[in-house]
Amino acid sequence: MRIGIAYDLVREEERLLVEAAKRRGHEVKPVFVPKTLARIDGDTPDHLRNLDFVLERCVSFYRALASSAVLEGWGLRVVNPHQVIRDCGDKLVTSIRLRSHGVPIPRTVIAFTREGAVEAARELGYPVVVKPIYGSWGRLMARALSEDDLLDVIEFRESMPVSYFKVHYIQEFVQKPGRDIRSFYVWGEVPVAIYRYSNRWKTNTALGGRAEPTELTEELVEVTVKAGDAMGGGVLGIDLVESPEGELYVIEVNAVVEFRNTVRVTGYDLAGHIIERTAEEMRR
Amino acid sequence: MPTLSCPVCEVGVEVPDDALEGELFECNACGAHLEFYLESGKPRLKLAEEVSEDWGE
Numbered sequence: 001m002r003i004g005i006a007y008d009l010v011r012e013e014e015r016l017l018v019e020a021a022k023r024r025g026h027e028v029k030p031v032f033v034p035k036t037l038a039r040i041d042g043d044t045p046d047h048l049r050n051l052d053f054v055l056e057r058c059v060s061f062y063r064a065l066a067s068s069a070v071l072e073g074w075g076l077r078v079v080n081p082h083q084v085i086r087d088c089g090d091k092l093v094t095s096i097r098l099r100s101h102g103v104p105i106p107r108t109v110i111a112f113t114r115e116g117a118v119e120a121a122r123e124l125g126y127p128v129v130v131k132p133i134y135g136s137w138g139r140l141m142a143r144a145l146s147e148d149d150l151l152d153v154i155e156f157r158e159s160m161p162v163s164y165f166k167v168h169y170i171q172e173f174v175q176k177p178g179r180d181i182r183s184f185y186v187w188g189e190v191p192v193a194i195y196r197y198s199n200r201w202k203t204n205t206a207l208g209g210r211a212e213p214t215e216l217t218e219e220l221v222e223v224t225v226k227a228g229d230a231m232g233g234g235v236l237g238i239d240l241v242e243s244p245e246g247e248l249y250v251i252e253v254n255a256v257v258e259f260r261n262t263v264r265v266t267g268y269d270l271a272g273h274i275i276e277r278t279a280e281e282m283r284r
Numbered sequence: 285m286p287t288l289s290c291p292v293c294e295v296g297v298e299v300p301d302d303a304l305e306g307e308l309f310e311c312n313a314c315g316a317h318l319e320f321y322l323e324s325g326k327p328r329l330k331l332a333e334e335v336s337e338d339w340g341e
Contacts, residue, residue: 009333010307018304032305035321061338136340237341254341 001279004054004076006031006067012260014057016271024275033058033067044074053077053282055274057256061089061136064256079278080234080255088231088255091169092133098250101230103223106241106249111168114154120170121150127173130157133164138202143173174249176241179203181248182211183220184257184270185228185236187277190221192268194261211261223248231255235274288329292316297329308332 003026007014021028029051048054054071056078058064068082080088087093098105109120121128127145130153135141144150157165180203183193193216198209214220220240227238227250237254259270287296295313299320307320309329317332 007304008306010304014304030304035305059339060336134338136338139337252341256341258341 001052001282002027002029002050003275003279004029004031004048004051004071005057006033006054006064006071006078007057007059008033008063009059011059011258012263013258013271016260016263017055017057017275020269020271020275024272024279026275026279031067031071033063036067036070038067038070040070040073044076048074048076051076053079053278055079055278056085059256061085061134061256065089077282080236081232084232084234084236085255088236088253090133091131091135091252092167094231094253095169097230098227098253101226103227103230104247104249106174106251107172109170111170112166114151114158117150117154117168117170118147120168121147124170124172126150129171129173130154131169131171133167133169141202143201171251173201174241174251175244176203177244179242180251181214181220181240181242182262183216183224183238183240184259184262185224185233185238186270186274187233187235187281188225188229189277190216190224191273192216192262192266192270193220193224194265211265213266219248223250227253235278286327288320288327290314290316290318291330299327299329303327 003021018028054076056064056068065082065085068078068085071078095105095108107124111117111120127143129143131141142153144153179195179197193214195212195214196203196209203209224238228236231253237257239252240248240250285298285300287298290297290311293314297309297311303320305321309318318329319332321328
């Protein structure tokens, strides 16, 4: 097959995907998005015309969203499609979508004012986590242990020059056991998952969290598949936390997955699996 | 394997033949993070883009 890879930065993941595709006899066409002129009222550019599908790999959320939409507009099949990238990039939409499909999520309240945020936190009980509805790598997420903390956080948020910080996404803090779980959803299957350990309450490996292999339990597979189906993937990274009672909650779904730490600690050829399964799906 | 000039300290940086535009390299002399790109088809290095608030998962 002819596979396009839309990217803006070559990370370990992009290298692994290119190598995996070539090893399986596919032709790879790198699409360097920052240099692309996307004429949305024009025809599909000749060099992209015969691609069987494109893997969207931009590290920038807005470039990923824009380039996937443009490529789809040209009639190309993109994994993941821009609707999936858009919905996963918005924590509020993600939570609503997951909840409406019966996926367990922590209790979450949206407030639009300082007073509303205080009321929401009282309802949830401290500690609470306040998250930007758009954001990545755990940036600008804050944990409030008390009403004083929350008021400080809200004051910072209200002074931000970006309006979406005035939509307060407030979530119960799940007392997780020093780790969370990153599980991978690939076309309805769950090939691999890892624990991410950290002494901090944020366990993102981008913030120094330590990855370790984990077992694919029946419950983990079931919740991951349900979450991936709810978001309409494709190829997704599902982030989950375990409650003290052992229940799993989905806290986030990622549409442009990072997996180098998973490959490093499990030895699993996730890039190869993504290429093989996506090619199979595209042949249908 | 071409050797390209670091835009910061002008010391040569080796870049593999199969480098892709957007690929990152580090200058061993000054430590600058550099991005490989093509300017009118000619290989070049420039300072890599800073991490933006919308980068990552």
